[in-house]
Amino acid sequence: MTMPGRADHQRGHGLLLRWLAVFAAPMLLLALFVWCAGWFPPRLTSQRIVDAFEATTTPHPGFRRNHAKGICITGHFDSNGNGASVSRASVFERGSYAVVGRLSRPGGNPQQDDGEALVRSFALLIALPHGEQWRLAMNSTPIFAVRTPQALFEQLQAEALDPHTGQANPAKMQAFLDGHPEARAFLEWVRLHPPSSRFDNAAYFGISSFRTTDAQGVQRFVRWEVVPDSPWRPVEARAQSDPDFLSHALMTQLAKGPLRWHLVLNVAMPGDPIDDSTRQWIDSPQRERVDVGTIVIDRAQAQIDGPCRDITFDPTILPDGIAPSADPLLAARSSTYSVSFNRRTREEAVAGSNGR
Structure with missing residues (x-):
């Protein structure tokens, strides 16, 4: 038997390349045709x-694309030192740290009646030593409606x-909803938990999981919540006659004295989902x-001229000792907050230049 020589291999390799070239051109043309016809969905950004x-409401230049209606708040965080058992973050060293925040309701319409809101939101920036910050973005629900950025995009399209x-x-x-049964858990939670009568008597949840590291290098996963000193009460019909009852009630309560919430870290147990914001952790003793x-x-x-106006409450801005989990919504929230900020500040700049 004659063994193939080097020249035979080169001829075979050249023939293969020629056949690939013959098929590559029409395949490329076909791919371009399919792309131009819109059969390949564009990459989600x-x-x-x-x-x-923006498509869920009429245009409101200069406002946030979500949580457009809100009010700025300021105060401080009194850290009791207990958090050091979970994380080495400077925020858990005993002391008092300045806070700038925002209370709001979901939606892109800053004129929408408060009575239509089923969820309240609480965002905070805690200023820490050495230029560190902890930014928290929380809702009055412990879970989110969707698990991934793609599902969020599809929800917004709907x-x-x-x-x-x-x-x-x-x-x-x-x-x-038929295509995303996981969203029904969120709807059921909202159905069973009527919205609070005020901003200050609602509990708020970080929803996503975060990884903490203590001084010995031990890592855990946590979800946080803030629990109000004020007792929860549901919205009353007479309050809803005021389209801005949430901010008005907040000012009324502050006139009586400061408002307080306890910041609580819930530590993950075996089996708890750490990358899925649609699933609630079990309530266990x-x-x-x-x-x-x-x-x-x-x-x-x-908010129009308050200290929270130019802050993006990006939940991935964290002090050393706290880090994001693999929850896919966290990175998406960070990037979309940035895009929203750039758009609204550009609109404000254009409006300001036109007004001069």
Whole structure:
């Protein structure tokens, strides 16, 4: 038997390359045709997510694309030192740290009635030594409706206003829910937990999991919540006659004295999901819960010129000793907050130059 020589191998290799070239050209043309026909969905980006938020309401230049209606708050965080058992973060060293925050309701319309809001939101920036910050973005629900940025984008598409009617299409939302059964847990939680009558008597949850590292290098996963000193009460019908009852009630309560919430770290147990914000951790007497201090709010200001106006409450801005988990929503929130900030500040700059 004659063994193939080097020349035979080179001829075979050259023939293979020629056949690949013959097939590559039409395949490339086919791929370009499919792309131009829109059969390949465009890559999901933070810009497209912000576009989708914008499509859920009429234009409101200069405002946040979500949580557009809110009020600035200031105060301090009294750390009791207990958090050092979980994390080496400087925020858990005993002491008092300045706080700038924002209380708000979801949605992109800053004129929307408070009575339509089923969820309240609480965002904080805690200023720490050596230039560190801890930014927290929390909702009055312990879970989120969707697990991934793609699912969030699809939810926003389902909520988009029809350009002809100015209303959302219920059929689109039903189709979204049919395709995302995990969202039903969120809807059920909201159904069973009526919204609070005020901002200050609601508990707020970080929702996503975060990884902590203590002074010995031991790592844990936690979810945090803030628990109000004020007892929860549901919204009363008479309060809803005021479209801005949440901010008005906040000012009324602050006139009586500071408002307080306890910041609590819930430590993960075996089996707890750490990368899925749609799943609630079980309520167990065995769970370690660490009360790490008290958030004290003593002043509120309008967001139009208040200290929270130019802050993005990016939940991935964390002190050493706290880090994001693998929850895919965290990175998406960070990037979309940045895009929203750039758009609204650019709109403010244009409006300011036109007004001179």
